[in-house]
Amino acid sequence: MPQQYPLCAVVGSDDMTLALLLTTISPEVGGVLVRGEKGTAKSTTVRALATVLPPIEVVAGDRFSSAPGETSPDGAWGSDAETETRPVRLVELPVGATEDRVLGSLHLSKVLADGVAEYEPGLLARAHRGILYVDEVNLLHDHLVDLLLDAAAMGRSTVERDGVSVAHAARFVLVGTMNPEEGELRPQLLDRFGLTVEIAAPRDPQLRAEVVRRRLAFDADPDAFVESYADAERALTDRIAAARKLLPEVELTDAVLTKVAEVCAAFKVDGMRADIVTTRTAIAHAAWNGRTHVTRADIRQAALLALPHRRRRNPFDAPGLDEELLDQILGDEEPDPEPPLPPEPDPEGHDDGSSEQPESMTPDQPDESDTDDSGRHENPRSEPSDSMTSDEPTDVESPGDSRPSGAGQTSVIGAADPYKVKRFEVHGTGAGESGKRSRALTSNGRRIGADPTGNGGLHLIETIRAAAPHQQARGRQGGRILFQDGDLRTARREGREANLVLFCVDASGSMAAKKRMEQVKTAILSLLLDAYQRRDKVGLVTFRADGAEIALPPTHSVDIAAKRLADLPAGGRTPLAEGLLTAAEVLRVERVRDPRRRPLLIVITDGRATHGADAVARSRQAAAWIAEQHTSSVVVDCEQGPMRMGLAGQLAARMQATHLPLAEVSAQALTSMARAA
Structure with a gap:
């Protein structure tokens, strides 16, 4: 068995180590979430934790790590049950695990070979009285998140599936690590973590050099390196045991x-x-x-x-x-x-002031942690600064404008509070990652049929039905059913998938009026919030002046997308063709990189094309090319005022996209229109 890097040898992770130790001293704290950039020894520290924890006493032969006096599906153990001592388990939950693997299910080989319905414990049972570690916990599928929420809240896991009805204890220390750049965690699971730690690589050159020195020494001779920290590790184990004893x-x-x-x-x-x-x-x-x-x-x-x-x-x-x-x-x-x-009553009714709240505790106290070094709030919903007071565009251009490319000043406009938006879907039925946007065949959802092969759980009824006509030919004389490999059927389920939502945003001068840009950014912010809730991947392409820019490559982090949106400038000409072609190239690359994740392109523009002599013709060609790729698209029309040219509607027709005025992005606006009609 390979050596584990010692916990005492980890450098620069003091807060993380302390949080892990406290939650193992008192598991009722509720686990630890570690947020940090890649390459900061998050996984190494968590795996090293299990090696310093005091061993536990379990009932010999019990599959659920029960302590004497506990009851498990394997039996009701008395205090005099035979026990054994073993190290604390660190159970890793893979991001791509299935429900069967996490909860446990029928023991398939015994069902098919011996006709015995026996429960096979899952990862939650194995993690009882130990540590359940989820690396990249923010990428965990929603149905697995729901299972963890139930187990963390109840301390028990209940299995009701495939003819199995089992309940067992599942008390564990939940430890998750994540890189915020890859997306945030669902609020329900975030609140279940008792403690959270932000971790970053040390900036001190001496500490960084020490990290490298220790890692090279460990790789060169793991046994000698571990032995050099053996005394410190034993002392740490003894201190943990003493703290647990002192806790009551x-x-x-x-x-x-x-x-x-x-x-x-x-x-x-x-x-x-x-x-x-x-x-x-x-x-x-x-x-x-x-x-x-x-x-x-x-x-x-x-x-x-x-x-x-x-x-x-x-x-x-x-x-x-x-x-x-x-x-x-x-x-x-x-x-x-x-x-x-107990306080003695004051006959004169004076208050000694001990219950008064300091001024710093008043509800209106601003939180300085939400500002950067310049004092500017980082929240993308913050109000625009004093320099953003003009309601007129900085550079409104017409198709015949002959001014130099990029003429005019740029401005940065803030967004208002996000609102609930209409749900956009990708056409057809996909087979991507589980999410909450478009229809898809997924590992969870309602059962709509059975397949001879697939990734779903066992469909027991269909398996028996497939084997039944062949029993006489197989020589069955009574007793158990005779199965063969070809009889196996898995459930085909329809649910919802997550998609890639790529925003292609017009940031030209015609969009730069304060009111219009604020509405556009608020709509995008609302759509980003919707994408976060539906577990989508998001990307951002902007076009203005003389070209297009990939402001944010596709990522799971809507936080970063919101920050890029907050700093998005507006002004200059409108290179619509360049924006569409850049978005199409991003989608092409993502199809190769992640072919199961279907894209949804949202183009936010007024439809004008003013960059270059043949701007209109090239934008039409780009729109037609996107239509040929059968990309599900939405054109959000930002044109306003009584005199409208309808260019965005024409663009949507050429792209074979859904055309939606900006005012109708809000679900509330759509509801009001329906009621009025």
């Missing part, structure tokens, strides 16, 4: 509870889970440091780990916590380690 003795006073509540209320977190997790983390931190009372430092560290990801109001909000505000709330005094005495 840590005293939780009313003063600590009040201070935690003040912190959570000041940062306006949703629900009460934040208070509970922060309190449990503070207790675990006190035990980790060998104390039986919670201090100000324990609460501060707990808040830094438990609150940042609970302050986000929508997917485009940046996570983070204002540490200066946190220090103001905590104050300089330590929470009273002794239970407070």
Whole structure:
């Protein structure tokens, strides 16, 4: 078995290591989510954690890692059951795992060969009393996310499928790692992680050199390198065991509870889970440091780990916590380690001021973590600056305009609050990744038939039906049914798939009027939010002046798309043909790279083409070429005013695309129109 890199040898991941240790000391904290750029030893640190955890005692022969006194599908074990000691398991959940592998299902070989319906445990059963690790957790399929949510909430896994009805304990420490550039996590699963940590590679050259030095030493002689850290690893194991033993003795006073509540209320977190997790983390931190009372430092560290990801109001909000505000709330005094005495009534009715809230805790306190170094808010929904006050376009051009390319000034306009949009779908039935946009044959969804081969779960009825006509020829004399490989049938299911949504945005001078550009950016922001909720991949192509630009290559991160959108300038001529051809090239490359993900092209323009002598003819050719590729497309018409040329409608006809006025992108607007009609 290959050697595992020692946890004590990891450099520059102190916050991540502390969060992992605290949640293993007190599993009720709820697990850890690690967000960070690639190449920061996230996976290495998680895998090293299992090697330093104290071993556990399990019932001998039990497939569910039950402790003495627990009940599992293998039996009800008494306290005198035969036990064995083994290391804590680190179970890795692959992003592409199936429901059968996660939950468990029928043991197929025993069903088909012996006619015995026996349950085969899945990964959740194997992870009981251990660590369940999901690398790239933000790319996990929605149906697997739902399974994790149920297990994390109940501490049990229930299987009701294929004639199997089994329930077993599934209490584990959930650890997920992710790169935010590849997409965000569903809010429901994000809230289930007790703690979150942002990690980045060290910027200190000395630390970076030490990382490389240790890694090279490990690769050259793993055994010697691991042995050099053996004493430190054993000391860490002993400290974890001591902290677990001390944990029940840590005293939780009313003063600590009040201070935690003040912190959570000041940062306006949703629900009460934040208070509970922060309190449990503070207790675990006190035990980790060998104390039986919670201090100000324990609460501060707990808040830094438990609150940042609970302050986000929508997917485009940046996570983070204002540490200066946190220090103001905590104050300089330590929470009273002794239970407070009941307050004596003041006969004169004076208030000693102990319940007053500091000014920094008022609800209107701005959060400095949402601004960059210049003080400008990074939220793409922020209001435009004072320099963006003109309601007129900076460079409105007509098809006959002869001014030099790129003439005129550019401006950057902000977006308003996003709204619910109409759902756009790709035509036909696909077979892509599970999502929530277009119809597709997927691994989950409603069962619509059976196939001799496929990726779906076993279709038991159809398998028996396929074998039944051949029983006499196979020499069956009674008893169990005789099966052969050709009898196997899998379920064919229809659900929804995720798509590639590519935005092709006109950012020319004719779009630069403040009101129009604000409406356009708000529509795109709303469509991005819709893409996030439907688990789509998104990309952004813009065209203005004398060419087109791939502002964002296709990615799962709508956060990055929203930031690029916020900084999108407008002005100059309209190279419509270049924009369409660039979008078509992006789609061509993505078809080769990810052929199962069907694209949806959304072109946002007023239909004008003003760059070049043959601008109109070339844009028509580009539109016809996109139509020949049978790409599902939508043209969002941004033309406004009483005198309209209808160019966007003509463009949509040539592209064989859906034509939709900008005002009708909103689902609410469509509903109002239908009611009026």
